[in-house]
Amino acid sequence: MAASARIKPTIYLGAFVHSVALKELELQEKGAIGVDDNGVIAFVERDVQSIEDVREKHAAFKEADVVEVKDGFFFPGFIDTHTHAPQHPNTGLFGQTTLLSWLQTYTFPMESSLSSLPLARTVYTNFVSRTLSHGTTTCAYYATIHVPATNLLADICHSLGQRALIGRVCMTSSLSPPTYRDASESSALADSLASIQYIRTLDPSAILLHPIVTPRFAPSCTASTLSSLASLASSTHSHIQTHISENVSEVELVRELFPECTSYTHVYDTAGLLTPRTILAHAVHISPAERHIIRERGAKISHCPASNTALTSGCCAVREMLDEGMTVGLGTDVSGGFSPSILEECRQAIWVSRFRAMGGGDRVKISTEEALYLATRGGAAVCGFEEQVGGFEVGMLWDAQMVVLDVVDEERVGERGGFEGKGGVDVFGWETLGERVQKWVYSGDDRNTVAVWVRGRCVHRTGRFKG
Numbered sequence: 001m002a003a004s005a006r007i008k009p010t011i012y013l014g015a016f017v018h019s020v021a022l023k024e025l026e027l028q029e030k031g032a033i034g035v036d037d038n039g040v041i042a043f044v045e046r047d048v049q050s051i052e053d054v055r056e057k058h059a060a061f062k063e064a065d066v067v068e069v070k071d072g073f074f075f076p077g078f079i080d081t082h083t084h085a086p087q088h089p090n091t092g093l094f095g096q097t098t099l100l101s102w103l104q105t106y107t108f109p110m111e112s113s114l115s116s117l118p119l120a121r122t123v124y125t126n127f128v129s130r131t132l133s134h135g136t137t138t139c140a141y142y143a144t145i146h147v148p149a150t151n152l153l154a155d156i157c158h159s160l161g162q163r164a165l166i167g168r169v170c171m172t173s174s175l176s177p178p179t180y181r182d183a184s185e186s187s188a189l190a191d192s193l194a195s196i197q198y199i200r201t202l203d204p205s206a207i208l209l210h211p212i213v214t215p216r217f218a219p220s221c222t223a224s225t226l227s228s229l230a231s232l233a234s235s236t237h238s239h240i241q242t243h244i245s246e247n248v249s250e251v252e253l254v255r256e257l258f259p260e261c262t263s264y265t266h267v268y269d270t271a272g273l274l275t276p277r278t279i280l281a282h283a284v285h286i287s288p289a290e291r292h293i294i295r296e297r298g299a300k301i302s303h304c305p306a307s308n309t310a311l312t313s314g315c316c317a318v319r320e321m322l323d324e325g326m327t328v329g330l331g332t333d334v335s336g337g338f339s340p341s342i343l344e345e346c347r348q349a350i351w352v353s354r355f356r357a358m359g360g361g362d363r364v365k366i367s368t369e370e371a372l373y374l375a376t377r378g379g380a381a382v383c384g385f386e387e388q389v390g391g392f393e394v395g396m397l398w399d400a401q402m403v404v405l406d407v408v409d410e411e412r413v414g415e416r417g418g419f420e421g422k423g424g425v426d427v428f429g430w431e432t433l434g435e436r437v438q439k440w441v442y443s444g445d446d447r448n449t450v451a452v453w454v455r456g457r458c459v460h461r462t463g464r465f466k467g
């Protein structure tokens with residue numbers, strides 16, 4: 001089905017939960033959300049007594065389908081603001097490496113092999129399906145340097161129905177391996193432009209797809225390439241994504257490679273890469289002065305805690321960033337990160353903040369509510385989509401997931417404990433909706449995400465979905 005095809009107006013009935021502010025979730029037990037044939041939320045009703053009342057009030061929904069959630073709730077689709085589709089076969093493989101040795105040992109060889117289109121098709125189909133199954137409705141992807149494989153990733157997101165930013169990776173510096181490097185700056189620019197044009201042709205109204213200019217990181221590009229890519233993003237009105245200050249040795253390398261700049265942030269600022277459409281991943285080792293520049297330029301931060309722990313990169317100062325008004329979302333950073341799940345990333349953001357707290361005070365702790373905000377509204381703002389997705393409001397798009405938790409009772413517990421074939425969350429019936437959400441965040445996984453919609457179109461469902 002084409003992404004723009006009309007869908008049947010539908011009323012989503014039952015509990016819903018979404019962020020209304022950084023520290024506040026709305027927990028509605030008896031909701032009804034009407035979604036029109038364009039996938040746009042037409043109404044949000046609370047404390048609903050009956051479906052008949054809802055149909056009565058909204059004449060256009062008299063004949064609408066009804067999808068009801070039982071033992072769970074609707075939640076906005078997750079937004080992954082930073083991941084690498086071609087690295088997915090390496091998920092879980094990082095050994096004892098840190099960033100620079102990890103790139104050489106695991107990452108560049110894997111990415112280089114995706115010049116093979118059959119392999120790229122297998123890996124990308126698997127990974128996009130996998131992220132959808134975890135409730136990720138919007139994803140900012142790095143592809144590889146190869147134009148055909150990057151365009152194939154766009155095709156796959158388009159046909160599987162995921163909202164995506166897709167970037168051909170640029171690497172012109174001699175520090176990149178000779179076998180996996182752009183031949184020249186001019187070929188890098190031409191290839192990036194070719195991919196931008198392909199994505200714009202595939203989805204001219206940007207219903208789902210957006211190109212994103214992707215200098216890998218400062219050590220992969222010359223100063224001239226960084227500036228040229230900033231100009232390309234500006235002339236094509238494209239987003240930009242890159243990595244910044246992830247690891248101490250990387251920061252030292254940038255200091256050596258760009259001696260004329262006072263900081264890593266200064267390198268990107270000099271090139272003109274810090275814009276309101278820029279997503280900077282990591283930012284673990286940046287100073288308050290660098291944070292100030294990034295905020296002034298309107299650039300956004302993708303916090304990738306699982307990756308930062310796996311590669312022992314460090315603990316990002318998320319509390320300070322939020323206090324200072326920076327825009328922050330979450331990124332899985334597969335395969336620096338070991339999971340394609342943004343729910344896992346919520347847990348990891350919470351854990352990393354607690355490790356920081358153990359050394360420096362409770363103030364830096366990220367709460368469950370804040371983590372869920374970063375996973376949805378925060379991520380939407382990082383991508384510039386905050387008017388369209390991330391919450392349940394009239395005029396926004398139905399990018400959502402149905403979360404179902406397993407109720408344990410006297411009868412079911414007799415069947416070998418009552419959890420075989422179920423998810424990891426046991427609910428006993430007395431929990432409030434808020435407690436159910438907490439249990440989901442700490443023990444839930446893709447088994448609890450029984451259906452996923454993007455723009456009103458169902459893009460994933462499990463056998464447990466009764467739609």
Ligand SMILES: Nc1nc2[nH]cnc2c(=O)[nH]1
Pocket residue numbers: 084099103107216217243246307333336
């Ligand atoms: N985590 C991570 N950091 C990088 N820095 C440059 N390239 C990469 C990458 O692929 N992953």
Ligand SMILES: [Zn+2]
Pocket residue numbers: 082083084243281333336
């Ligand atoms: Zn990354």
